[in-house]
Amino acid sequence: MNGWHYIGKVEDIPLQGARIVAxxxxxxxxxxxxxxxxxYALADRCPHRQGPLSSGIVHGDKVTCPLHxxxxxxxxxxxxxxxxxxxxxxxxxxxxxxxxxxxxxNDG
Amino acid sequence: MTTSPPKHxxxxxxxxxxxxxxxxxxxxxxxxxxxxxxxxxxxxxYNRILLxxxxxxxxxxxxxxxxxxxWYATQGITLHVDNPILSIDRExxxxxxxxxxxxxxxxxxxxxxxxxxIIPLPGQQLPGVVTFRDMKDVDTMLxxxxxxxxxxxxxxxxxxxxAAMGLLKQGMQVxxxxxxDILMERQLDAAAAALLKSALEERGMQFYMPAQTAAILGExxxxxxxxxxxxxxxxxxxxxxxxxxxNIDLGKAAGLHCERGIVVDDQMxxxxxxxxxxxxxxxxRGMVYGLVAPLFEQGKTIARxxxxxxxxxxxxxxxxxxxxxxxxxDLFSAGDFLGDAACDTILYQDPSRRIxxxxxxKNNIVQGVVLLxxxxxxxxxxxxxxxxxxxxxxxxxxxxxxxxLGDAGHGATKVADLPATHQVCGCNGVCKGTIEExxxxxxxxxxxxxxxxxxxxASCGSCTGxxxxxxxxxxxxDYIPAQSKSLCRCTxxxxxxxxxxxRDQQLTSVVQAMxxxxxSSPDGCPSCRQALNYYITxxxxxxxxxxxxxxxxxxxxxxxxxxxxSYSVVPRLWGGTTTPAQLRxxxxxxxxxxxxxIKLTGGQRITLLGVKKEQLPAIWAALGEQELVSGHAYGKAxxxxxTCVGSRWCRxxxxxxxxxxxxxxxxxxNSWTAHKYKLAVSGxxxxxxxxxxxDFGVVAVEAxxxxxxxxxxxxxxxxxxxxxxxxSMEEVLQYSAAxxxxxxxxxxxxxxxxxxxxRVGIRWLQQQLVEQPDYRQQLxxxxxxxxxxxxxxWSTRAQGKLGTQDFLPLTSIPFRSLENVA
Numbered sequence: 001m002n003g004w005h006y007i008g009k010v011e012d013i014p015l016q017g018a019r020i021v022a023x024x025x026x027x028x029x030x031x032x033x034x035x036x037x038x039x040y041a042l043a044d045r046c047p048h049r050q051g052p053l054s055s056g057i058v059h060g061d062k063v064t065c066p067l068h069x070x071x072x073x074x075x076x077x078x079x080x081x082x083x084x085x086x087x088x089x090x091x092x093x094x095x096x097x098x099x100x101x102x103x104x105x106n107d108g
Numbered sequence: 109m110t111t112s113p114p115k116h117x118x119x120x121x122x123x124x125x126x127x128x129x130x131x132x133x134x135x136x137x138x139x140x141x142x143x144x145x146x147x148x149x150x151x152x153x154y155n156r157i158l159l160x161x162x163x164x165x166x167x168x169x170x171x172x173x174x175x176x177x178x179w180y181a182t183q184g185i186t187l188h189v190d191n192p193i194l195s196i197d198r199e200x201x202x203x204x205x206x207x208x209x210x211x212x213x214x215x216x217x218x219x220x221x222x223x224x225x226i227i228p229l230p231g232q233q234l235p236g237v238v239t240f241r242d243m244k245d246v247d248t249m250l251x252x253x254x255x256x257x258x259x260x261x262x263x264x265x266x267x268x269x270x271a272a273m274g275l276l277k278q279g280m281q282v283x284x285x286x287x288x289d290i291l292m293e294r295q296l297d298a299a300a301a302a303l304l305k306s307a308l309e310e311r312g313m314q315f316y317m318p319a320q321t322a323a324i325l326g327e328x329x330x331x332x333x334x335x336x337x338x339x340x341x342x343x344x345x346x347x348x349x350x351x352x353x354x355n356i357d358l359g360k361a362a363g364l365h366c367e368r369g370i371v372v373d374d375q376m377x378x379x380x381x382x383x384x385x386x387x388x389x390x391x392x393r394g395m396v397y398g399l400v401a402p403l404f405e406q407g408k409t410i411a412r413x414x415x416x417x418x419x420x421x422x423x424x425x426x427x428x429x430x431x432x433x434x435x436x437x438d439l440f441s442a443g444d445f446l447g448d449a450a451c452d453t454i455l456y457q458d459p460s461r462r463i464x465x466x467x468x469x470k471n472n473i474v475q476g477v478v479l480l481x482x483x484x485x486x487x488x489x490x491x492x493x494x495x496x497x498x499x500x501x502x503x504x505x506x507x508x509x510x511x512x513l514g515d516a517g518h519g520a521t522k523v524a525d526l527p528a529t530h531q532v533c534g535c536n537g538v539c540k541g542t543i544e545e546x547x548x549x550x551x552x553x554x555x556x557x558x559x560x561x562x563x564x565x566a567s568c569g570s571c572t573g574x575x576x577x578x579x580x581x582x583x584x585x586d587y588i589p590a591q592s593k594s595l596c597r598c599t600x601x602x603x604x605x606x607x608x609x610x611r612d613q614q615l616t617s618v619v620q621a622m623x624x625x626x627x628s629s630p631d632g633c634p635s636c637r638q639a640l641n642y643y644i645t646x647x648x649x650x651x652x653x654x655x656x657x658x659x660x661x662x663x664x665x666x667x668x669x670x671x672x673x674s675y676s677v678v679p680r681l682w683g684g685t686t687t688p689a690q691l692r693x694x695x696x697x698x699x700x701x702x703x704x705x706i707k708l709t710g711g712q713r714i715t716l717l718g719v720k721k722e723q724l725p726a727i728w729a730a731l732g733e734q735e736l737v738s739g740h741a742y743g744k745a746x747x748x749x750x751t752c753v754g755s756r757w758c759r760x761x762x763x764x765x766x767x768x769x770x771x772x773x774x775x776x777x778n779s780w781t782a783h784k785y786k787l788a789v790s791g792x793x794x795x796x797x798x799x800x801x802x803d804f805g806v807v808a809v810e811a812x813x814x815x816x817x818x819x820x821x822x823x824x825x826x827x828x829x830x831x832x833x834x835x836s837m838e839e840v841l842q843y844s845a846a847x848x849x850x851x852x853x854x855x856x857x858x859x860x861x862x863x864x865x866x867r868v869g870i871r872w873l874q875q876q877l878v879e880q881p882d883y884r885q886q887l888x889x890x891x892x893x894x895x896x897x898x899x900x901x902w903s904t905r906a907q908g909k910l911g912t913q914d915f916l917p918l919t920s921i922p923f924r925s926l927e928n929v930a
Contacts, residue, residue: 008918016631016657019918031918035631047178052673055661055721057634064634066661066669082560085178103921 007031009098010039018054018063020044021101029090029101030054032074034061040074041092041101047072047085115142117414118203118213120193120358122147124156125387125403126219127175128537132411134183140415143185144213146205148192149242152176156242157400157535160434163246163274166823196362198380215414218359218370218378218385222352222398227262231324237346240271249345253278256344260284260333262321264291266430268349272313273434275345283341284308285333286317295430295441299457300464300478307437307462316341354389354396369396374422376410384410393425402426404537427494429486429534440486443476443493444468451475456507465507472500485509487574491530523577532578533571538564540578547582554593555579596635598627603639603856610643611853616651617644618658634660639857642744645780646852649894662742665915666901667724670717675724677716678741679731680777683751683769683789684712693734701727711748711786713739722915729906737900740778744858746848747786749773750798754791754808763808765791768837772806775841776848778898779891782855782864785848800828803851803861804844809833813840817847817873818865826862829870832878846877846884849891 013019013033020028021041028044030053038061044054051067061074071080077089091102117133119126122145130143147153151173158172180187193203202212224239226232236256238248253259253275261272264286272282284291290301305315316335324346325332332342354369365371365379369391376384376392386406388398402425409423429442447453447468456465463481467474467489473496477489488510492499499506526532528541546552546562555576559566565575595603606625615621618640622632632640641658656664667675679694694714698706704718719727731737740747749772752758754765769789776787788799789806798821799805805816805828812835816828831847834840850873855864865873877884 005921006919007921012913012918014657014914016655017914019914022917022920024922028917049671050673052669055665055669055673057637057660058657059631059633059637060629067671069634082557084182101921 003103004093004100005103006097007099007101010037010094013039016058018056018058020052020054023103026103028052028054030063031092031099031101032058032063034058034074036061038074039092039094039099041090042072042074042077043088043090045087046070047077047079047087048083053087116212116214117141117143117217118211118215119143119145119217119219120203121145121217121219121221121387121389122149122153122187122189123219123221123387124153124174124400125221125389125407126217127153128403129217129219129386129407129410130185132407133414136411136417137415139184143183144188144211145180145185146188146191146193146203148190149244150190151243152179152187152189154243155535159240159243159246160270160274162243163240163249163271164277165274166277169243193358196358196383198362198383201382214382216383217410218383218389219387220355220358220389222388223355224348225351225353226348227321227350229321229324231326231330232348234324234326234330235328236326236330236344237324237348240267240347240349241352249275249347250278252345253280257281258283258341258343259345259347260341260343261347261349262333263347263349263351264288264315264317265294265349265351266292266432267351268347269308269432270434271347271349273308273311275347276312280345281314282312283314283316283343285319285321285335285341286315287320289318291315291317292432292439292441295445296439296478296480297445297466300439300441300466300480303459303462303464303480304432304437304439308434352388352398354391356389359383359385359389367391374409374424375413376406376423377413384413386410392423395425397426397428399428399430401428401531401534401537404531407537427490429490431483431486431534438479438481438483440479440483441477442486442490443474445476445478447475454503454507467506469499469503472498472503474499484573487532487571491526523574523581532574533562533564533566536563536566538562543575543578544582547579552579553583595639596633598622598629598632598636599625601625606636606639607643607856610640611647615640615644616648617653618655642780642782642857646894649897663744665721665724666728666738666740666742666905667719667721668742672718674718674720676741677719677724677727677731678709678713678739679736680739680773681713682773683749683766685751685766685770686714690734690736693731693736697727697730700730709741709748711741712750713741713748715741722917724915725906728902732900732903732906738778738902744781744783745785746773746776746779746781747784749776750786750788750802752789752791752796754789758791760794761791761808762810763791763813765789765797765806765808768806768808768813768840769797771837771841772844775845775892775895778900779848779852779895781848781852782857783860785851785861787844801825802828804847806840806844811835813837815840815843815847818861818870820860820862822860824862826866829865829873831870831873842884842888843877845891846887847873849887849894850876852891853887 007021015033016035018030018032020030023029030042030044032040044052046053046065048070049067051065053063053065055066056063062071064071070083073080077087079085093100153175154173158167161167162172191205193205195204202210204210224241238245259275259280259282261268261284264284272284276282290298291305320336321333322336323334325334330346332340334340356366356370359370360366370378370385370389372378372385372390372392378385387403406423432439452469454467466478468476474492479486526540530540532538532540543562543564550561552558565572594600595606621640637658644652662668667677701723703716707715709715749769751765751769755761756764756766785803787804788797788802790797790799791808795807799807800816801819801821805819807814814833815831817831819828820826
């Protein structure tokens with residue numbers, strides 16, 4: 001419905017960590033669980049050199065790419081600090097069954 | 109000026125001049141032009157000044173690329189790389205590229221740079237003869253430096269000396285051949301050139317001068333150089349670095365007025381009003397500049413013109429200064445440094461400290477300057493020169509520099525007095541005003557931040573001191589100088605204060621430490637979480653409950669992430685020894701898991717490259733069956749113990765270095781350290797295991813073993829200091845554990861043993877470890893106890909004792925459900 005896909009339970013994602021969802025030709029989407037229990041989803045490609053953000057250190061609502069240390073805002077996908085670039089964010093919602101990821105482009 | 113601005117700007121040349129002009133234009137009038145850039149080289153724009161450090165191995169390609177391809181896309185610029193423009197059709201206002209395509213323009217900007225000068229000598233076309241102009245040249249030189257031993261650099265100017273120094277760093281024997289007996293004669297007088305020569309000779313460079321090259325020798329590959337007097341020098345590589353000439357080919361063929369360069373007026377316009385030229389290809393008021401500094405003014409002038417500014421005053425020429433970008437040699441030169449009969453020379457010379465300062469003065473105005481050894485005041489003299497300032501009030505102290513003038517310095521130039529337009533960073537064209545504005549608006553507090561935001565001091569680094577002063581002056585009391593740098597933005601405490609707090613306040617978890625030490629962020633940042641986690645593992649090894657999220661991916665997954673997101677797997681081969689069974693296992697695993705590449709590492713091990721994250725647990729399980737454990741090739745940890753075969757096989761060996769190495773590695777492996785930690789054991793003083801550039805090196809002698817500490821073979825090579833000599837293997841083991849534990853307790857996170865040993869001093873280490881046997885034993889015992897708390901990380905995970913679901917995707921969503929994805 002509306003491009004929402006069930007992806008699993010919140011506990012399946014480590015706190016201050018991430019897991020990936022493999023989405024066919026769209027590539028991997030990283031789903032993050034922050035220190036304050038917020039869930040975010042971003043394309044798993046750093047805007048700098050396509051590093052896997054899912055393997056980065058999650059701190060606050062940011063993740064630091066493991067390849068060259070760019071720090072990305074988990075909500076917007078924008079690079080922070082002096083770097084410029086953006087990775088695509090995706091919408092995530094949760095209910096009592098678990099987490100859902102939205103893949104359609106016409107979401108709000 | 110045209111009334112309706114041009115719509116399409118086509119730039120020929122993707123070097124520093126073209127790109128700088130485009131940047132100025134984007135800053136002044138964004139979106140006002142459709143911009144197309146053609147570059148002959150296959151990359152984004154890069155900083156040509158940094159080819160020297162690239163050649164020296166101090167920077168890599170990614171470091172020197174200033175504008176990656178993504179930048180062009182985000183700016184909406186169409187970039188054609190690897191595609192030079194071949195001709196201009198001025199009548200139809202179009203150009204033709206190397207693929208035969210034609211492209212129209214409203215305004216054409218020529219930024220074609222220079223060609224390196226090639227002396228027409230017999231043999232000049234032989235493989236192994238190169239120029240020093242672009243990345244391709246550097247690639248060629250690095251390739252040849254791998255194989256060859258001897259390099260001859262023709263040309264003792266700036267470019268030649270930088271090339272020579274780079275090749276020297278690559279381990280070649282380098283001879284510089286120069287036509288005159290004065291090096292860098294366009295920037296130096298005879299006395300300074302002689303001092304420079306001896307400083308370079310001390311670093312291993314050789315000179316053959318004055319000498320005129322007559323021919324380059326060789327059949328299918330260069331083999332040497334012959335001179336006019338008939339003498340010869342052997343060479344595997346010949347670098348021609350005799351200068352550059354403006355690349356006017358395109359302009360000339362199109363019928364533009366050209367002399368040595370493409371002639372432009374003060375608006376940088378050529379003889380065709382629709383064609384402009386910038387940089388090294390342009391000739392302005394009779395001058396063709398071969399340095400970057402004029403680009404910035406020229407670029408600004410063009411940008412103002414294109415943006416339609418009405419008050420543009422135009423470009424009036426540049427006064428140039430030169431710095432030699434050779435690590436460890438400071439040299440600055442500007443203006444007329446020889447002078448004439450009407451000039452006075454003020455001179456300071458201290459040959460044994462290799463300091464030489466010379467100012468040429470006429471009517472109390474600086475005409476020229478040469479500084480060697482102490483160039484701090486270069487930019488001050490440059491400013492006095494450029495602004496033709498009267499120096500009478502401080503003429504007596506002028507050679508002692510700007511600082512010597514004190515507060516009564518007659519407003520000369522302390523940083524506060526520099527005008528906002530004063531260019532601080534010549535490499536990136538950044539003025540004082542731009543730096544101050546960035547510091548205030550973006551609330552910058554550190555040198556690194558200023559570098560990141562303004563690029564000032566980010567290239568050759570010679571203006572770092574001045575940028576720091578501006579930072580200190582702008583921030584006033586808020587400035588924290590680098591010496592007392594806090595661990596990160598989450599705390600005002602330094603790394604050492606945090607270490608001591610963890611040790612003395614019984615802080616046993618990262619969360620507890622952050623609470624107790626009043627961290628300003630909710631859950632820290634990568635810098636502090638890793639540092640805290642490390643300090644806690646050192647002081648509380650038995651009780652720490654690690655949170656994997658506090659570790660960098662390599663240490664979390666026990667594999668080394670590669671640039672494509674795959675991992676390398678390096679099993680431990682004790683002392684660099686292995687067995688047929690292990691080799692078979694490794695080969696079989698590599699085939700079974702389709703490992704793309706197997707390589708021998710520098711630490712006498714085998715690495716499996718290109719392993720996917722989800723394959724890791726299964727590979728570990730398979731390796732574990734052959735008792736292959738983690739080599740920790742990924743962590744701030746004890747890495748390898750390199751050995752030579754020693755007395756077991758070698759006819760020169762005096763002790764069993766192989767056994768010693770295996771014992772050491774079994775004792776020390778699987779330990780977290782402040783930074784990576786490597787060992788080596790050599791079986792005799794010939795030292796084939798290169799133990800004297802390791803963190804802990806053991807060299808066998810007839811009577812026992814020498815123990816060396818604090819070596820490093822990385823960016824900055826450092827030879828170890830001798831800690832002591834011991835007789836037995838037991839003593840070697842005890843000292844090695846005690847030294848490692850002392851380093852773990854005392855060094856800062858990410859401080860390698862080389863700077864740590866320099867900081868604490870070998871004498872202090874000897875007092876701790878050699879002169880206090882009780883303390884040595886205590887450290888050793890402490891290490892062994894900590895070591896018992898650790899299992900092989902691979903088998904632990906392969907056996908499922910720790911979850912491995914993190915290695916796998918959470919789920920997969922098949923492609924067919926994606927039809928509504930944009």
